[in-house]
Amino acid sequence: MKPPEERAAWLEGAPRFLFFTGKGGVGKTSLACASAVALADTGQRVLLVGTDPASNLDELLAVKLGGAPTAIPNCERLDALNINPVEAAQAYREKIISPMRGLLPETALRSMEEQLSGACTMEIAAFDEFSRLLGERASTAGYDHVVFDTAPTGHTLRLLALPKAWTGFFAANTSGATCLGPLAGLEKQRHIYEAALASLADAASTLVVIVSRAQSASLREAARAHGELDALGIRRQVLILNGLVQPASPGDAVADAFFARQEKALLGAVRFLSILPVHRVALRPHNLLGIETLRGLLGSTQSTPPPRVQPTSIGPIGEFSAPIPLLEKIASAGRGLILTMGKGGVGKTTIAAAVALWLSEKGHRVTLSTTDPASHLSDALEGNRCALTVSRIDPAVETAAYVEQVLAEQSGKLDAESHALLEEDLKSPCTEEIAVFRAFARTVAEAQEGFVVLDTAPTGHTLLLLDASLAYHTEINRKTHSAPEEVSQLLSRLRDPNFTHVLIVTLPEATPVHEAAALQEDLRRAGIEPAAWIVNQSFHRLPLHDPLLAERAHRELPYLKEVLHLAQGPACLIDWQVFEPIGAEALLKIFSPT
Amino acid sequence: MKTIQVFDPAMCCNTGVCGPEVDPILPQVAGFLSQLKERGVLVERFNLAQQPMAFAQNLAVRALLNDEGLEALPLFYIDGVLALKGRYPDHDLRAEWICAHVKTESSKEPLQS
Numbered sequence: 001m002k003p004p005e006e007r008a009a010w011l012e013g014a015p016r017f018l019f020f021t022g023k024g025g026v027g028k029t030s031l032a033c034a035s036a037v038a039l040a041d042t043g044q045r046v047l048l049v050g051t052d053p054a055s056n057l058d059e060l061l062a063v064k065l066g067g068a069p070t071a072i073p074n075c076e077r078l079d080a081l082n083i084n085p086v087e088a089a090q091a092y093r094e095k096i097i098s099p100m101r102g103l104l105p106e107t108a109l110r111s112m113e114e115q116l117s118g119a120c121t122m123e124i125a126a127f128d129e130f131s132r133l134l135g136e137r138a139s140t141a142g143y144d145h146v147v148f149d150t151a152p153t154g155h156t157l158r159l160l161a162l163p164k165a166w167t168g169f170f171a172a173n174t175s176g177a178t179c180l181g182p183l184a185g186l187e188k189q190r191h192i193y194e195a196a197l198a199s200l201a202d203a204a205s206t207l208v209v210i211v212s213r214a215q216s217a218s219l220r221e222a223a224r225a226h227g228e229l230d231a232l233g234i235r236r237q238v239l240i241l242n243g244l245v246q247p248a249s250p251g252d253a254v255a256d257a258f259f260a261r262q263e264k265a266l267l268g269a270v271r272f273l274s275i276l277p278v279h280r281v282a283l284r285p286h287n288l289l290g291i292e293t294l295r296g297l298l299g300s301t302q303s304t305p306p307p308r309v310q311p312t313s314i315g316p317i318g319e320f321s322a323p324i325p326l327l328e329k330i331a332s333a334g335r336g337l338i339l340t341m342g343k344g345g346v347g348k349t350t351i352a353a354a355v356a357l358w359l360s361e362k363g364h365r366v367t368l369s370t371t372d373p374a375s376h377l378s379d380a381l382e383g384n385r386c387a388l389t390v391s392r393i394d395p396a397v398e399t400a401a402y403v404e405q406v407l408a409e410q411s412g413k414l415d416a417e418s419h420a421l422l423e424e425d426l427k428s429p430c431t432e433e434i435a436v437f438r439a440f441a442r443t444v445a446e447a448q449e450g451f452v453v454l455d456t457a458p459t460g461h462t463l464l465l466l467d468a469s470l471a472y473h474t475e476i477n478r479k480t481h482s483a484p485e486e487v488s489q490l491l492s493r494l495r496d497p498n499f500t501h502v503l504i505v506t507l508p509e510a511t512p513v514h515e516a517a518a519l520q521e522d523l524r525r526a527g528i529e530p531a532a533w534i535v536n537q538s539f540h541r542l543p544l545h546d547p548l549l550a551e552r553a554h555r556e557l558p559y560l561k562e563v564l565h566l567a568q569g570p571a572c573l574i575d576w577q578v579f580e581p582i583g584a585e586a587l588l589k590i591f592s593p594t
Numbered sequence: 595m596k597t598i599q600v601f602d603p604a605m606c607c608n609t610g611v612c613g614p615e616v617d618p619i620l621p622q623v624a625g626f627l628s629q630l631k632e633r634g635v636l637v638e639r640f641n642l643a644q645q646p647m648a649f650a651q652n653l654a655v656r657a658l659l660n661d662e663g664l665e666a667l668p669l670f671y672i673d674g675v676l677a678l679k680g681r682y683p684d685h686d687l688r689a690e691w692i693c694a695h696v697k698t699e700s701s702k703e704p705l706q707s
Contacts (some may be wrong), residue, residue: 074623096643096644096646097646099647100646100647100650103650103656104646104650104656104659105659105660106641107663107664108604108646108649108659108663109641111603111604111664112641112646114604115604115605115642115643116604116643227627329650345680410618410621411621412619413622414618414621414622414625415622415625417625417628417629418621418622418624418625419621419625420623420624421621421624421625421628422623425621431707516655516704
């Protein structure tokens, strides 16, 4: 294996726009930040943009970011902002509603606000911000480079595909009776979307950096992202293999296994690895927080890692619960919904698959379902021998089915003209949100008669779904005609602790734990109390001699302690697995200590 | 009929497909208005969530909203005169409006409602 690089070679001749993409948890935010810092250190003026609703840019840069560029202390020429869909939607709402205060009655304002609170507004408002940065030269005129830390892959690709879909939508829309939802005035900005699209496809202005770990699922996802970007006409791409390990002291079983897993995964992806220019970055023992640490990552300056955490400053970390009693308790009801939630890349899919397998081995009827567009459930269940149903909420499939259903319901009630208008409105981006939401509600309802294990999409998207369910709840109560039972019952089902068990999954690292804490708060706001916390891929209990991995295990301690503090119910620890948890046997093993 | 103005309640879109369920009258009305437009009628449609300024600037609409609240919506004005309040026109009413207001020219097919 080639040794990791000492500097960021992918930044040589960097174009104006840089995107970092990859499966959740591969380190793309760290690499985007480190690249932005490295570019700024060479004298370029750089704007770093977070587009993730659950962005951890604030934590990495130690600055509170908002929607406008903020200067980053200790790094001249670097500014950063975060496109937060919730805040973008709020700003948009305020822009529409505030001029109406005093002119229209309070009830009218409330009704506007309610209508502008859906998931659709959020999606579109964030997209609008993103396109403006990309397509409107004046908005980034003061910068030589704009670095986007994009959201987890599925969402990123959707975001990137949107300008294309929309440009087509405008062109195909003839009657002007558009359902562009809350941003009806968007068409006026059409030239901005076209410019954004042109920028993306222009190799002289856009480079996409695909980040992957040397793990098979992560590499598969990277290959998929590469293919989709190619199909969108975005050709200039490089691949970074992040978090590579070289064993320092032979004989450490865990370090050897780590290395073997890495080499096996790389070997399996050898064809893909020959397609793109590949760069290598070594695993760091510490969390990449703060400008100096980020400089250290790409070796743009000699910096010392932060001092070792002293065990005395942590105190006893307390007790973790064994996972089996938790599962037995869940199983005792004979039916129910299990949701695994957390930041992208923490192993929600693996945990969901393992829980589903465990329940089905106990003789329960189990459906394992996913809303994650970047799901690899079928990979995780390779060679599954159990009678377990696996289904997937595929946005494209759900949307097509929903459109067909609506048109079928209305046929006979409409003349040709009205039918055509309805069909046109069904092409709007809102339709997908609704279709996916309905599929989610339907899947939840299935848990009436057995177990449903849902591997939900990464945090931000999950919240959008839940938020949609809240908004719908309000809307349904107001409407006279009845909504499907599964929709009207959704929220009360999610709130019932005897029916719904939310498992918050995290890694023993800063960002996943802090995002999970925020997620728990959001869930509580929605009236849902998590059933348990699960810390995945922990080195804490493993016998380690390798200095790098031992250092990592040691640095888990404050986060393990934090999880124990955060969890109201049981907190379980899942060890890092010597064999990648693929296939039924390896999946079931994760619940017993190594 | 020269103009028809519609003041809709706050909706995501005119056909209502963005709600949890489609009310068939919404696409019917959208189709009806589209036909009127083809016949040369000036159709103006305002959605409270998207064009609130139109509600605020029209004194009659504003007064109705203040007095009767959201129940007053939707509002239909034909040539500036209030024609319908608080509901969408059903099939019969749409036919009536066409008979009363729209001259069917011999060169064109009669309007369907």
